[in-house]
Amino acid sequence: MTERAGATDYDVLVVGFGPTGAVAAGQLGRLGHRTLVIDRLTAVYDKPRAIALDHEIFRHFDNMGLAEAISPFVEPFTASEHFGVDGQLIRRIDMVAKPYPLGYTPSMVFSQPAVEAELRRHATSFSNVRVELGVELLDLVQTPDRVEARLKDGDGWHRSVTARYVIGCDGAASTVRQIAGLDLEDLIFDEPWLVVDVRVKESALARLPRCSAQFCNPSRPVSFLIGPNNHRRWEIMLLPGEDARQMERPDNVWKLLSPWLTPNDGELWRAASYRFHALVATDWRSGKILIAGDAAHQQPPFIGQGMCQGLRDATNLVWKLDRVLKGLSSDSLLDSYTVERKQHVIELTGKIKAIGQSICERDLAAARRRDAQVLADGGGKPLLVTRQEIIPPLRAGCLASRETPARGSLFPQPRVASGGTVRLLDGVTGSGWRLFVDGCSNDAAAMLSLGALCPDISATAVAPAGTSRPNALEETEDVLASWFARHGVIAAIVRPDHYVFGTARNPAELDGLLRDVDARLRDVPAMRDKISDPKMERTP
Known part of the structure; x- marks a missing residue:
C-alpha cells in the first residue's frame, strides 16, 4: 500500500x-x-x-x-395512456392544466x-x-x-x-x-425488466404511438416512453425462464421491438436488464x-x-x-x-407499486377484472389521473406543530409583475425561509409587521391580478390567490425547499407559527415549552 x-x-x-x-x-x-x-x-x-x-x-x-x-x-412529458387486455384505453395519466402551479411544465x-x-x-x-x-x-x-x-x-x-x-x-x-x-427495508416489489433505448429515424417516428403508453397485456406487459427529440424507450417485462443477459442481445431486443420497429428504423442506444425493486x-x-x-x-x-x-x-x-x-x-x-x-x-x-402491480398483472382473468374496475372508477370511461396528485406532501418533520391547511405541501409559484417585467416568484423573493401574505387581506400590514420581527424569514405580500396594492407584488394569473382561497388562509410560511411549514388565517395564528419556526430551527427547549404562551416575547 x-x-x-x-x-x-x-x-x-x-x-x-x-x-x-x-x-x-x-x-x-x-x-x-x-x-x-x-x-x-x-x-x-x-x-x-x-x-x-x-x-x-x-x-x-x-x-x-x-x-x-x-x-x-x-421537453414536456406526453400523457401516458394505459391499454387493457383487449387493447382498449382504460386509464390516462396526464399533467394538471394551466396555469401551472409551480410556473413550469409539470412533467418533463x-x-x-x-x-x-x-x-x-x-x-x-x-x-x-x-x-x-x-x-x-x-x-x-x-x-x-x-x-x-x-x-x-x-x-x-x-x-x-x-x-x-x-x-x-x-x-x-x-x-x-x-x-x-x-x-435496507424491503417494500416488496421485485420484477425483472429489460429497458431499451432507441434513437429512432425520422421516417419511423410517425408509426409509433403519439403518447407514452402502458400496454397492460398479461402475455408481456410493456411500457413505452417518448423521450426528447427522437429518443424512445421501451420497458419490457421479462418472463419466467428468460435469461436476462441473453435478452439484452441485439437480435433478441429487435425481436421484442418488432411490433413497432425493425433494425433499419433506428439505432439501438442501450439495452439493459434490471430487477425493479422497492427498497x-x-x-x-x-x-x-x-x-x-x-x-x-x-x-x-x-x-x-x-x-x-x-x-x-x-x-x-x-x-x-x-x-x-x-x-x-x-x-x-x-x-x-x-x-x-x-x-x-x-x-x-x-402508489408506484400499486400502478406497477396493476400493469404487471399476468393472470388473464385478474387482468380483465382490473380493466373493468379501472373503467368503473372512471364512471365507465377511461380514468383520468394527474401525475401531480400522485406525489404526496410531507407528513411530519420540520413542520408546524399544529396541523394547518396545506402544511407539508409544495407552495405554488405564480408569475408576478416586477420592475416592468413578468417574473416567477422565486426570482423576486429568493428561495430561503419566506412569509407570503394575501395582499388583499385587511390583516396584510399586521402580518408583514409580525414577519419583520423574525430575522430568519423574508416577508412578501402578493395581490391578485388587477388589484394594485401598496407594498405588494401583483400576480398575473391568480395562482396564489386561488391557493389562498382554496385553503381558507391568508398567510403561509415556506421553507427553502418550497414546502409549506404552516399557514395562518389571522395575525394570532401567524404569531404562533413564527414562534414555532424559532423553536424548530434553533432547537431551544425552553422556547418549545412556551410556544403556547401568548405573552412570551419572541427570541430575536
Whole structure:
C-alpha cells in the first residue's frame, strides 16, 4: 500500500457525482461550504438511465441558475395512456392544466447524459468545491466532531481526508451505506425488466404511438416512453425462464421491438436488464454520515420519480446542513431528514407499486377484472389521473406543530409583475425561509409587521391580478390567490425547499407559527415549552 501524507479538512464530503451528488455539491458550493466530491468513475455515463423529471425539480434547477443551460435537453412529458387486455384505453395519466402551479411544465422528459454534464459543470464552477474523479472510498471513521475518510486514488495511492459531514450519493450498492451500517427495508416489489433505448429515424417516428403508453397485456406487459427529440424507450417485462443477459442481445431486443420497429428504423442506444425493486433504508443517518438518492431508496420506475426522489433528498438535506454548519441550528435538525424523506418515499413508492402491480398483472382473468374496475372508477370511461396528485406532501418533520391547511405541501409559484417585467416568484423573493401574505387581506400590514420581527424569514405580500396594492407584488394569473382561497388562509410560511411549514388565517395564528419556526430551527427547549404562551416575547 502506498500512502500520501497528511489529511485535508472539508465541511462536507460528497461520495458519488451522479445527479444527486452533483446537485448537493452545487447547492453546498453556492452556500459557501468547503466541499469535496469523489467518484470512482471518471466521466458521465453516456447512456440514458433516468428519463423523467417534474416541476418541483426544475424549480430547484432554476433556483440554482441552471434552467437556461438545461432547457435544450428537456421537453414536456406526453400523457401516458394505459391499454387493457383487449387493447382498449382504460386509464390516462396526464399533467394538471394551466396555469401551472409551480410556473413550469409539470412533467418533463430529459436527456440524462447532457443534463448530468451541466449539473457537474455547475458544481465545479465554485472555487470552494473540489471534484476528484477516479477516487474510491475505502472506509469512514467517525470522531466526535469529524469523519475521517480513507480514499484510494486512481494511481493506487491511499490517503485520508476529514469532513464535518459525509453525504453518500453512491448508488444502490452504496459503500457509504454499508460502512455506516444502515440497513435496507424491503417494500416488496421485485420484477425483472429489460429497458431499451432507441434513437429512432425520422421516417419511423410517425408509426409509433403519439403518447407514452402502458400496454397492460398479461402475455408481456410493456411500457413505452417518448423521450426528447427522437429518443424512445421501451420497458419490457421479462418472463419466467428468460435469461436476462441473453435478452439484452441485439437480435433478441429487435425481436421484442418488432411490433413497432425493425433494425433499419433506428439505432439501438442501450439495452439493459434490471430487477425493479422497492427498497428504503431503515435510517438515513448514522451520526455525521447521511445517505441520499439510490443509496437510501429504490423504487419501480412507473411514474418516472426515481431521480426526482434523489434530488428531493439533496435539497431537503442541504438547507438543513447549511444551518448546522453555520451554527444557526443544532445538529438535531438533521434528524428531520429521515423523518421527512423516508415517509415521503414509502408513501410514493406504495402508489408506484400499486400502478406497477396493476400493469404487471399476468393472470388473464385478474387482468380483465382490473380493466373493468379501472373503467368503473372512471364512471365507465377511461380514468383520468394527474401525475401531480400522485406525489404526496410531507407528513411530519420540520413542520408546524399544529396541523394547518396545506402544511407539508409544495407552495405554488405564480408569475408576478416586477420592475416592468413578468417574473416567477422565486426570482423576486429568493428561495430561503419566506412569509407570503394575501395582499388583499385587511390583516396584510399586521402580518408583514409580525414577519419583520423574525430575522430568519423574508416577508412578501402578493395581490391578485388587477388589484394594485401598496407594498405588494401583483400576480398575473391568480395562482396564489386561488391557493389562498382554496385553503381558507391568508398567510403561509415556506421553507427553502418550497414546502409549506404552516399557514395562518389571522395575525394570532401567524404569531404562533413564527414562534414555532424559532423553536424548530434553533432547537431551544425552553422556547418549545412556551410556544403556547401568548405573552412570551419572541427570541430575536
